[in-house]
Amino acid sequence: MKAVIKVDHLRKSYKDIKAVNDISFRVYEGEIFGMLGPNGAGKTTTMEIVEGIRKADSGRVTVLGIDVKKDPRKVKTNIGVQLQTTSLYPRLSVREVMALFASFYPRSASIDKLIKLVDLEDSKKKRCKNLSGGQQQRLSIALALVNNPKVLFLDEPTSGLDPQSRHNIWSMIEYVRSKGKSVFITTHYMEEAQRLCDRVAIIDYGKIIATDKPDKLVSQHFQEEAIQFELSQKLENDVLSAVAGVTNVVQENGKVTVYSSAVPVTVSALLDLAKQRGFELTNLYVRRATLEDVFLKLTGRRIRE
Amino acid sequence: MKTFNMLLVANAKQFVREKAALFWTFLFPIFFILIFGAVFSGGMDNVSFNVGLVIEDDSAIAQNMSDVFGQVTAFKINEGQRKDEIQALQDGDRRAVLVIEQGFGATIAQGGTANISVYYDPTQTSSVQILLPIVQKVIDNFDRALSGSITRIHLDEQTLQSHELRAIDYLVPGILAMALMQLGLFAVAPIVVDRENKVLKRLGATPLKRSTMIVSTVVFNLIVAVIQAALIIIVARLVFDVPMLGNWFYLAGFIVLGTLTFLAMGYMLSSFAKNQQTLMPLIMAV
Numbered sequence: 001m002k003a004v005i006k007v008d009h010l011r012k013s014y015k016d017i018k019a020v021n022d023i024s025f026r027v028y029e030g031e032i033f034g035m036l037g038p039n040g041a042g043k044t045t046t047m048e049i050v051e052g053i054r055k056a057d058s059g060r061v062t063v064l065g066i067d068v069k070k071d072p073r074k075v076k077t078n079i080g081v082q083l084q085t086t087s088l089y090p091r092l093s094v095r096e097v098m099a100l101f102a103s104f105y106p107r108s109a110s111i112d113k114l115i116k117l118v119d120l121e122d123s124k125k126k127r128c129k130n131l132s133g134g135q136q137q138r139l140s141i142a143l144a145l146v147n148n149p150k151v152l153f154l155d156e157p158t159s160g161l162d163p164q165s166r167h168n169i170w171s172m173i174e175y176v177r178s179k180g181k182s183v184f185i186t187t188h189y190m191e192e193a194q195r196l197c198d199r200v201a202i203i204d205y206g207k208i209i210a211t212d213k214p215d216k217l218v219s220q221h222f223q224e225e226a227i228q229f230e231l232s233q234k235l236e237n238d239v240l241s242a243v244a245g246v247t248n249v250v251q252e253n254g255k256v257t258v259y260s261s262a263v264p265v266t267v268s269a270l271l272d273l274a275k276q277r278g279f280e281l282t283n284l285y286v287r288r289a290t291l292e293d294v295f296l297k298l299t300g301r302r303i304r305e
Numbered sequence: 306m307k308t309f310n311m312l313l314v315a316n317a318k319q320f321v322r323e324k325a326a327l328f329w330t331f332l333f334p335i336f337f338i339l340i341f342g343a344v345f346s347g348g349m350d351n352v353s354f355n356v357g358l359v360i361e362d363d364s365a366i367a368q369n370m371s372d373v374f375g376q377v378t379a380f381k382i383n384e385g386q387r388k389d390e391i392q393a394l395q396d397g398d399r400r401a402v403l404v405i406e407q408g409f410g411a412t413i414a415q416g417g418t419a420n421i422s423v424y425y426d427p428t429q430t431s432s433v434q435i436l437l438p439i440v441q442k443v444i445d446n447f448d449r450a451l452s453g454s455i456t457r458i459h460l461d462e463q464t465l466q467s468h469e470l471r472a473i474d475y476l477v478p479g480i481l482a483m484a485l486m487q488l489g490l491f492a493v494a495p496i497v498v499d500r501e502n503k504v505l506k507r508l509g510a511t512p513l514k515r516s517t518m519i520v521s522t523v524v525f526n527l528i529v530a531v532i533q534a535a536l537i538i539i540v541a542r543l544v545f546d547v548p549m550l551g552n553w554f555y556l557a558g559f560i561v562l563g564t565l566t567f568l569a570m571g572y573m574l575s576s577f578a579k580n581q582q583t584l585m586p587l588i589m590a591v
Contacts, residue, residue: 085503091323096318
């Protein structure tokens, strides 16, 4: 497979904070590559360096074979960018903003088709300030596609949106991939990374701690499933670890997650323990392990505190 | 060039669709002129003009002529030396100075055409328009009584610019300057807002050149400045009859230079101000 983005040993510090600390990765043609991590992990900084709007302290970045440091304008001509916050020209209409952005590029896609794609046909004469959050986000995706780019950069595209808008945007992104474009996306939503991304890099404190397909990441770290419940009284981790089949225990604000490779055995043992000690198990459910669990295992904390 | 035009149009649309900006840029200076103009123009209605009279000829006919001028009720005659009276005109103490030139009597006696010079300030259009016809009429009457149909006395018009201007005449250039200053300084507000809202960052992610962007904003503001100045001058002329002294070309030059100067200052301020809230006090301080 052909790599459209190559990042090698990227570093960037702000004063004494290492925002990006020796990051290397590849994004291949036609894939959705996700960077997953908590706020402040260095996702946005990394992305903005690759886009050519921020300068790295060291390291090498090429996009579509172009060195970002040497020719940022050429990179910018060939990529589509959506930034985290997007309030654009409040008093221009959707169509006017699109036409304006199209004029920045030597070649542009059909504006009307793009408006149709992001489902803004009914609002194309609306001023930007009157758009809803979801509509603004869709407009900013349309703007990122206005030059018909080979690589699309999306920085937390569904942040703060309701579930329906989120699903809309996911299907747009999948459509973009179906056209053979590559998508580089950052997110702090586990669900988004798992559902949307072909490959995910988990990033924390400026370092990539794991990169793979979402399912592979999960199966690599967990052969077990997760059993979650709440307890009416506090139990020590040791007590829970001793329960049959349990391989790992995480307790957070009264919520307990135990990982087990033999769920039926563990559940019945837990119920026995509860009867024996006289406490109650509530809200018990069993689920497959997710990227969230992987993150928890690798970093010892949840992605969203 | 296409990008440049699109940015210019985008700027214009953003501007025109903001009612508040339109008000402050165009209507406010005009209100200012109208209000102050109304306040300061109260004293303009007295019909009596201070007129200086210089008699350099000692003939009887010159004496007669001066007596006739003295009888004009609209004139308050001050007799004096040419030098003093012209100085008084320049200081704004006279509306006009009439000079009965030396040899006035002798020339008429010989059948020639004698000169009476009138000095006035052409910028004082309203008073000159009343004053000059009166002088002309008086002289014509005198002439007719003297010689029948032949013109013996010629009115020689001399224009002199006085330093005295009406309050409104001062006010208009002041408002013009103030408006340009405001325009230049406040013109950077949208840029600071754009930076705050990350619009500039988004533009930075496109191949758009910074120079194109900056030049387009500067050109846009120049256009606004010229429209604004034209409006102020037109209103001042139409409503208050404020004269335009000097060269239109220079005026245009000063408008452009002034706008550029204050734009430059505005840009400088915008680099200190993190957001709009900190920008405003900075502008006020300037």
